[in-house]
Amino acid sequence: xxxxxxxxxxxxxxxxxxxxxxxxxxxxxxxxxxxxxxxxxxxxxxxxxxxxxxxxxxxxxxxxxxxxxxxxxxxxxxxxxxxxxxxxxxxxxxxxxxxxxxxxxxxxxxxxxxxxxxxxxxxxxxxxxxxxxxxxxxxxxxxxxxxxxxxxxxxxxxxxxxxxxxxxxxxxxxxxxxxxxxxxxxxxxxxxxxxxxxxxxxxxxxxxxxxxxxxxxxxxxxxxxxxxxxxxxxxxxxxxxxxxxxxxxxxxxxxxxxxxxxxxxxxxxxxxxxxxxxxxxxxxxxxxxxxxxxxxxxxxxxxxxxxxxxxxxxxxxxxxxxxxxxxxxxxxxxxxxxxxxxxxxxxxxxxxxxxxxxxxxxxxxxxxxxxxxxxxxxxxxxxxxxxxxxxxxxxxxxxxxxxxxxxxxxxxxxxxxxxxxxxxxxxxxxxxxxxxxxxxxxxxxxxxxxxxxxxxxxxx
Numbered sequence: 001x002x003x004x005x006x007x008x009x010x011x012x013x014x015x016x017x018x019x020x021x022x023x024x025x026x027x028x029x030x031x032x033x034x035x036x037x038x039x040x041x042x043x044x045x046x047x048x049x050x051x052x053x054x055x056x057x058x059x060x061x062x063x064x065x066x067x068x069x070x071x072x073x074x075x076x077x078x079x080x081x082x083x084x085x086x087x088x089x090x091x092x093x094x095x096x097x098x099x100x101x102x103x104x105x106x107x108x109x110x111x112x113x114x115x116x117x118x119x120x121x122x123x124x125x126x127x128x129x130x131x132x133x134x135x136x137x138x139x140x141x142x143x144x145x146x147x148x149x150x151x152x153x154x155x156x157x158x159x160x161x162x163x164x165x166x167x168x169x170x171x172x173x174x175x176x177x178x179x180x181x182x183x184x185x186x187x188x189x190x191x192x193x194x195x196x197x198x199x200x201x202x203x204x205x206x207x208x209x210x211x212x213x214x215x216x217x218x219x220x221x222x223x224x225x226x227x228x229x230x231x232x233x234x235x236x237x238x239x240x241x242x243x244x245x246x247x248x249x250x251x252x253x254x255x256x257x258x259x260x261x262x263x264x265x266x267x268x269x270x271x272x273x274x275x276x277x278x279x280x281x282x283x284x285x286x287x288x289x290x291x292x293x294x295x296x297x298x299x300x301x302x303x304x305x306x307x308x309x310x311x312x313x314x315x316x317x318x319x320x321x322x323x324x325x326x327x328x329x330x331x332x333x334x335x336x337x338x339x340x341x342x343x344x345x346x347x348x349x350x351x352x353x354x355x356x357x358x359x360x361x362x363x364x365x366x367x368x369x370x371x372x373x374x375x376x377x378x379x380x381x382x383x384x385x386x387x388x389x390x391x392x393x394x395x396x397x398x399x400x401x402x403x404x405x406x407x408x409x410x411x412x413x414x415x416x417x418x419x420x421x422x423x424x425x426x427x428x429x430x431x432x433x434x435x436x437x438x439x440x441x442x443x444x445x446x447x448x449x450x451x452x453x454x455x456x457x458x459x460x
Contacts, residue, residue, distance in 0.1 A: 017179045020133040021100045042099035049102040050085050053109030057081045064151045065305040076317040079324050084297040088228035089289035091334040104133040111141040127175035139291040143268050147298035150264045214273045227391040241303045248306050268295045333389040338398045344384050345401040353416040359450045369454040371425040375405045434458045
């Protein structure tokens with residue numbers, strides 16, 4: 001992101017349908033915003049945007065369930081909303097210095113706000129801008145709107161209710177459909193040559209196989225949020241909420257509402273995975289955790305809507321605070337892991353640079369090129385797992401910089417202030433320098449070789 005968008009055209013972003021990112025970054029470029037050194041402003045912007053959405057959601061849900069009058073009730077609703085705002089995967093939005101995540105969160109909240117205030121055209125425009133930032137945020141706005149409609153209409157399902165749900169479906173499908181179709185239209189017109197990350201309209205998809213893959217990821221999330229939450233706490237929390245609500249509805253003999261609730265829960269918890277059913281290649285990043293926690297928020301608010309007795313409200317509030325505290329604590333652990341990962345990356349890079357300095361002092365040769373083995377040919381680990389507080393599954397969350405080829409030389413340049421060219425060594429070069437060696441830890445006596453102005457680096 002040090003380059004920003006100054007060397008990229010709109011076409012580079014349109015390949016993946018990221019129009020909102022492009023125009024927002026172009027606006028920042030106009031004001032000469034420094035993406036790299038201005039990252040603290042990006043982070044503060046994300047926090048500010050998140051708080052706006054938290055306030056919008058807290059106010060909307062407190063009003064729709066008529067619990068805006070009591071401070072304790074407002075606090076409980078706010079804590080429920082904070083499940084989504086502060087979750088273990090929210091740290092990823094702070095790992096990347098680009099400020100567009102803040103815009104995505106804000107647009108999702110504004111899409112929700114416009115819809116519940118019956119400004120449907122504005123909501124549709126905002127929905128398109130939201131999905132054109134990142135598809136996760138459209139799912140977030142959809143979960144919030146669906147939950148608002150459920151709470152508003154659960155006691156009286158009318159023709160007007162069907163109309164509201166229909167409008168929501170039209171807005172969501174038009175926004176997502178337009179975003180998916182535009183790269184293909186631009187491709188037909190000859191403006192784009194290779195649209196990426198889009199739905200294939202020709203490739204046959206094995207639906208049963210996709211559903212099984214999604215189910216496996218769903219189980220991982222319920223078990224421990226992909227390695228970032230205590231074992232099964234998410235599962236038990238969801239089961240407790242769902243069981244309580246079902247018992248209440250059965251006791252009150254609200255069978256129709258029970259059916260609606262069951263459908264609603266299925267929809268909001270499946271929504272984060274929906275894109276995996278239609279993409280050309282199955283790609284289900286760990287970012288599905290982000291909207292998944294909005295589903296937990298939605299469920300907790302729905303259950304809270306049934307509490308009327310002050311003692312039960314107090315007990316429910318205590319449960320919510322306990323769960324939120326666990327979530328916040330593990331979010332902090334995720335942040336700590338990233339901090340440790342950064343330190344280890346930089347230390348590794350410094351040791352490589354020290355080795356280069358030593359060679360240059362001894363030989364008077366100046367290193368200009370760093371050669372590494374190509375990404376697809378080397379064995380890789382995602383993170384410094386032995387130093388992490390969490391047990392992550394294979395994800396780019398807290399990814400070490402020496403994992404990706406494009407980051408290896410820039411991190412060495414970052415710590416040294418030098419500039420190098422990166423090249424790939426041939427198979428013969430790798431075998432010549434490193435083929436007969438083995439190691440179980442970082443040992444630059446074995447992992448760096450020099451020939452004239454070139455350093456050959458075997459990444460550990």
